[in-house]
Amino acid sequence: LVHRLLAARAAALTQRATALVAAPVVVATALVRDGRVLAAQRSRPAALAGRWELPGGRVEPGESEADAVVRECREELGTIVRPDGRLGTDLPIEAGVLRVHRATPVPGAPEPRPLEHRDVRWVEPHELADLDWVDADRAVLGDLAAELLSQ
Ligand code: 523
Numbered sequence: 001l002v003h004r005l006l007a008a009r010a011a012a013l014t015q016r017a018t019a020l021v022a023a024p025v026v027v028a029t030a031l032v033r034d035g036r037v038l039a040a041q042r043s044r045p046a047a048l049a050g051r052w053e054l055p056g057g058r059v060e061p062g063e064s065e066a067d068a069v070v071r072e073c074r075e076e077l078g079t080i081v082r083p084d085g086r087l088g089t090d091l092p093i094e095a096g097v098l099r100v101h102r103a104t105p106v107p108g109a110p111e112p113r114p115l116e117h118r119d120v121r122w123v124e125p126h127e128l129a130d131l132d133w134v135d136a137d138r139a140v141l142g143d144l145a146a147e148l149l150s151q
Contacts, residue, residue: 024096027068028054028137030087030144031077031103031112035151036122037144039131040076043118052131054100054140055117069101077112077120081105088143091136098136102147125149 031038031054040055042048055076059068066083073081081103091098105112114120123131125148128141 025059025065026056026093026095026098027059027065027072028056028098028100028140029069029073029081029083029103030054030100030140030147031073031081031105032148032151033105033122035148036124037128037148038077038112039121039123039133040114040117041119041121042134043116048134050118050132051134053134053137055120058095065099065101069103073103073112076116078110078115079105079112080109087147088140091139093136100137100140100143 029038038055039052041050041052055072056069057072057076059065060071063071069083070081073079082105084102084104087100087102091100112120125145128145133141
């Protein structure tokens with residue numbers, strides 16, 4: 001009996017460890033230009049439509065987080081960015097974990113356009129709190145404001 005209990009406990013721990021290791025990573029981009037950050041208004045799913053986020057998405061297998069930031073900004077905004085390190089801490093979300101990366105536009109890159117979003121806008125630090133952000137992104141607003149004001 002003891003053996004069986006131990007085996008069951010070990011199996012449960014292994015399952016939990018695997019879930020932690022495999023927690024999918026979603027990257028979000030704090031694209032900063034002239035002391036402002038680009039906010040994007042979600043168009044889907046219905047539960048999030050109309051709310052604002054830092055653009056991004058799931059990191060694909062074998063892809064670095066920085067590569068995912070560049071790819072998502074190309075796909076969603078039609079622009080080219082240079083990732084510039086993390087901003088804030090890991091944020092737990094339903095899909096796994098959200099990690100915000102700072103980025104700057106590559107010189108001469110096209111102006112970001114809402115290819116998949118409802119709208120995009122450049123936001124000043126004092127305007128950050130006025131937007132209806134998705135929950136996870138709201139948690140990074142303090143770090144974001146500090147980042148914008150430090151420039
Ligand atoms: N978030 C989130 N904040 C934020 C992003 C980019 C994503 O809370 N700034 C959440 C919303 C979704 C999940 O992360 O629950 C995946 O984001 P999504 O849908 O933008 O990523 P995609 O496009 O890679 O996802 P799929 O279309 O589902 O593949």
